[in-house]
Each structure stands twice: as structure tokens, then as C-alpha cells.
Amino acid sequence: MKRILASVLISIMLLISFSAIVNASGSTLKGEVQFRSSFSSSYMAKHGYVFIEESNKANIFAAGEAEIIVKNTNGMVVGKGKADRNGIFSISVTEGENYKVLVKYHGRKTEYEVSDLDVKNFTAYLGEFNSEEVGNWIDAKLKVR
DSSP, X not given: OHHHHHHHHHHHHHHHHHHHHHHHHOEEEEEEXXXXXXXXXXXXXXXXXXXXXXXXXXXXXXXXXOEEEEEOTTSOEEEEEEOOTTXXXXXXXXXXXXXXXXXXXXXXXXXXXXXXXXXXXXXXXXXXXXXXXXXXXXXXHHHHO
């Protein structure tokens, strides 16, 4: 009888431990970061930017290397990361919350509220960058090389 009781207690403790590990592992915020510009896709591709699509007389490009900071509703940082060259990101965050997502790219910032239902497919649009802004990025890249 003591062995059965001990086995049951150990099983319950293992189940509780496993449950705690699963809950602590959290979720993953996945998505992409994009911006619009009037520059042609071939010109931007020549300078290392990834073209996504044409939309309303402007081209949409990936905001590669955009910085992403994820905060919970209390303002506490729960995740950080960067988009890859194609503007795609995946950041581990705690599960079951709504988030404030701050995206920084070439001196511009934007913030979104994202529900826990939207964490698997989130797109951050940074708006439209004018030719002077994009020209400055390209000039800076050319000086570095």
C-alpha cells in the first residue's frame, strides 16, 4: 500500500512539474515587418532591400533587421528580437497575455497592440518612407563598403 501511495504521489509531482514547465515556456510572436516606398523594386534590390509586392502606387519592402521589443500590458519587456533580411521575425514571449509591440527601423518607431490570438501571424507596417529617407540609408550603406 505504501508503494502504491508513493507511486501515486511521485506521478502527481511529475505531472505538476511538467505542467509548470509547459506553462513557463510561453508562446512565440511570429510575423513580419514591412514599409512602403516609391522607389522601384530593382533599384532597392540593387541596394540589398527585399521587394514584397506593389500596392497602391507604392512598392512594399521588407524591413530587414528591424528591432522588435515586446512588452506586456504592465510595460515589462517580455521579449526582444530582430527581423531577418526578409523582415520575418520570431520572438519567444510569455503566454496568455496581450502585448505592446514596439518596432524600430531607420530612426522610425511604431507601436502596436497585439492580442494573444494574433501572436502567430502579425504584420507591422512602418508606413511610407520618402525618397530622402531611403536615399540616406543607401548613401550610408555605400559609404560603409
